[in-house]
Amino acid sequence: MTKRVIVTGGSGLAGKWVVEDLVKHGYEVLNLDRVPMPQRTARTLIADITDAGQVFNAIASTTAPVEFADDLEPKPIDAIVHFAAIPRIMLTTDNEVYRINVMSTYNILDAASKLGVRKVIVASSETTYGVVFAHRHRDPAYFPLDEDYPVDPMDSYATSKVVNEVTAKAFQARTGSDIYCFRIGNVLDPDDYAKFSTWLKDPALRKRIAWSYIDGRDLANACRLAIETDGLGFEIMNVAADDVSSDQPTQVLLDRYYPGVPVKKALGEFETLLSNEKLKRLLGWRQQHYWRDEVKRFNP
Numbered sequence: 243m244t245k246r247v248i249v250t251g252g253s254g255l256a257g258k259w260v261v262e263d264l265v266k267h268g269y270e271v272l273n274l275d276r277v278p279m280p281q282r283t284a285r286t287l288i289a290d291i292t293d294a295g296q297v298f299n300a301i302a303s304t305t306a307p308v309e310f311a312d313d314l315e316p317k318p319i320d321a322i323v324h325f326a327a328i329p330r331i332m333l334t335t336d337n338e339v340y341r342i343n344v345m346s347t348y349n350i351l352d353a354a355s356k357l358g359v360r361k362v363i364v365a366s367s368e369t370t371y372g373v374v375f376a377h378r379h380r381d382p383a384y385f386p387l388d389e390d391y392p393v394d395p396m397d398s399y400a401t402s403k404v405v406n407e408v409t410a411k412a413f414q415a416r417t418g419s420d421i422y423c424f425r426i427g428n429v430l431d432p433d434d435y436a437k438f439s440t441w442l443k444d445p446a447l448r449k450r451i452a453w454s455y456i457d458g459r460d461l462a463n464a465c466r467l468a469i470e471t472d473g474l475g476f477e478i479m480n481v482a483a484d485d486v487s488s489d490q491p492t493q494v495l496l497d498r499y500y501p502g503v504p505v506k507k508a509l510g511e512f513e514t515l516l517s518n519e520k521l522k523r524l525l526g527w528r529q530q531h532y533w534r535d536e537v538k539r540f541n542p
């Protein structure tokens with residue numbers, strides 16, 4: 243049976259991997275984005291998802307790949323992966339970051355709930371932990387950062403993501419459907435591994451993100467597992483690699499850059515500070531792309 247998935251933001255850095263992985267696994271995918279997808283892995287419907295009318299119309303539309311397909315009758319959507327957003331501060335004004343991220347997510351969740359879409363994956367962010375875009379340096383309350391952490395950001399982007407998680411929880415309570423929010427770490431494309439030659443020399447460059455990373459292909463895999471794992475209700479899960487993006491052991495990084503921050507568990511030598519234990523436990527996710535292997539393409 244064809245599984246129909248709408249991906250928002252599929253023309254972007256992370257979303258393109260989600261589209262590619264789903265298409266590769268036999269899903270019929272429609273990309274909703276303001277701009278076309280250069281790779282054209284799936285059809286893009288140009289839409290501004292801050293406009294509720296466009297969102298309701300898009301979700302009620304056909305996902306057929308071409309206009310001359312045999313059947314253009316709209317069919318039910320099995321899942322939405324909602325990635326479209328302004329992905330950080332300082333790209334546009336703070337109020338626009340907040341408005342676009344909050345209203346687009348409200349519209350997607352509202353339309354999904356009213357049009358009967360029973361599964362939505364929402365891109366949240368590690369910035370919700372309040373360290374990444376803090377106005378001035380700020381230590382977290384503890385490491386590793388896990389989903390029980392009392393999130394308390396101060397910037398417009400991370401605040402929009404916290405609001406989106408609250409909105410997602412509210413819609414899930416109405417419908418009893420599955421809504422999973424992914425607190426995603428720093429997303430890397432294959433070419434980004436070339437930057438490790440700079441990053442390894444100065445660990446301070448990645449201090450604010452606590453040396454997190456996630457390969458876009460591993461993130462896409464987490465999205466597909468989420469689509470294929472039913473019945474969890476509302477859940478928040480960190481999506482991060484098993485290891486820190488540094489050749490320094492985790493404890494060495496902590497002693498140097500975060501002295502005095504309580505550490506809640508015994509850590510492995512290079513263990514991530516953005517816990518992925520829940521993602522593994524609930525979805526059975528396993529990392530496939532480790533930076534130590536990926537950088538070999540650049541330093542043979």
Ligand SMILES: NC(=O)c1ccc[n+]([C@@H]2O[C@H](COP(=O)([O-])OP(=O)(O)OC[C@H]3O[C@@H](n4cnc5c(N)ncnc54)[C@H](O)[C@@H]3O)[C@@H](O)[C@H]2O)c1
Nearest residue numbers: 251253254255256275276290291326327329365426428429
């Ligand atoms: N890149 C990261 O390291 C990272 C980390 C954590 C979370 N995230 C989240 O993951 C998601 C994807 O991030 P990304 O890095 O791929 O960003 P990106 O900017 O590369 O892609 C986002 C896409 O959303 C589209 N978009 C923006 N506003 C839109 C609107 N109003 N209507 C329709 N489409 C719109 C853009 O055109 C773009 O193609 C975002 O929600 C982001 O906040 C990203």
